[in-house]
Amino acid sequence: MNNINKLALIGGFRSFSGSIIWPYVGFALYKVYGLPLSVVSLFYLVQAVVNVIASISGGIITDYLGRKRSMALSILFSSIALLLAYVLNMPLYVMVFILFQSFFNTVYNVSSTAIVGDMYKGTSQLIKAYSRQRVGINAGWALGPLVGGYIFTFFSFRTLLLISSLLVLIIIPIVKILPDFKGAGSILNFNLNKEFLTFLIPTFLTFAIVGQLGFSILTYYNTILHFTEFEVGILFAINGLLIVAFQDLAGRLIGSKVKLISFGMVMYGLAYLAIAFITNLYVAMLDVVFITIAEMIVTPISQALANTLANKDTRGKQMGLYSMVTGLGRVIGSSVSSELMNYYLYYPLGLWGSISLFGFSSAVLYYIILRRLKSIVV
DSSP: OOHHHHHHHHHHHHHHHHHTTGGGHHHHHHHTSOOOHHHHHHHHHHHHHHHHHHHHHHHHHHHHHOHHHHHHHHHHHHHHHHHHHHHHOSHHHHHHHHHHHHHHHHHHHHHHHHHHHHHOOSHHHHHHHHHHHHHHHHHHHHHHHHHHHHHHHHSOHHHHHHHHHHHGGGGHHHHTTSOOOOOOSOTTOOOOOHHHHHHHHHHHHHHHHHTTTTHHHHHHHHHHSOOOHHHHHHHHHHHHHHHHHHHHHHHHHHTTOTTHHHHHHHHHHHHHHHGGGOOSHHHHHHHHHHHHHHHHHHHHHHHHHHHHHSOGGGHHHHHHHHHHHHHHHHHHHHHHHHHHHHHHTTOHHHHHHHHHHHHHHHHHHHHHHHHHTTTTOO
16 A cells, blocks of 8 residues: 555544544534533634644644654544543533644644655645545545434434544554654744745635534534534535545646636635525535535645645644644634624525635635746646
8 A cells, every 4th residue: 555545544534533523513512512602602713722833833743753753642642632521521621622632633634734745746746645635534524424413413422522532543553654754954943935925825715614614504504404413414424425536536637737726716605605595405415516626626736735835844844834824714714604603693695605705815815826826836
């Protein structure tokens, strides 16, 4: 088995163990533990702060300890955090230990993103490699929310915490057989360039809308259209299965055509705007198909561009910054949508029209930035 397939397998196990709980965390805090939406919004804001700390420190750890050791340690401590949340099972403790797990998830993401950049060169090869890695990751995401939704509906969120904490340990032996890479130079030297920093601006907006496929969709569909958690889990499963089936093909078709990222962001914006007009599960399924097509275009191009613009000697730290921005985009996007729901939950066009602006804005910025990077991005 070659290294990218090992990473895809590791990503699959890890994403399955994580995705049985993550789409339901905010919802569980709201429905199961009885916390108001304002507290859920605060939780996501605190998670944003945790993500900043984890991304910066994770980049330093990844360069210093190496990719392989960072991945293994982050998986182990992530498992321990979820186990403690299961044992203590009170709202404050659950939030605190899920935030710890979020910290170690971020360290893992930095390491796994950096190691692909170490092994492959050029935007075309990187897009193909990240597409293959995403096949594994989304195989887990295809099954995880569906299983998680079933367990949540018929057992409990607490049961999900226990199962997730145990499942993630399975992949540590596979991590140990990967090749290792380390950074070079001073531990605090990030060696940033203007092109990389500029690219991070639309990246933030991109992942603010990417992160809506979770708490926002679940809460809206459950509250307004009365879909069960299991039915929303079906939507998440469609997303994952389509990526498993077609992400490799999408990567080959994209090749080095990185400007397609703007097209993908326009599609994201339109697909989320369309949620305001959805009235039943079948139309919601169709809309998820378009959200998924946008994701298959945008995400591997974004990862490939980040690695292309990064310096190889400080790749871990720069992928830490990239992870920080993507993570901030996700959690602040969820926080913004949570806050918007306080005012527009029963005014769908206002809610999803506002959210769709993340996609349209980033599409314009990518178009402007990529025109200036023709000589760099090849």
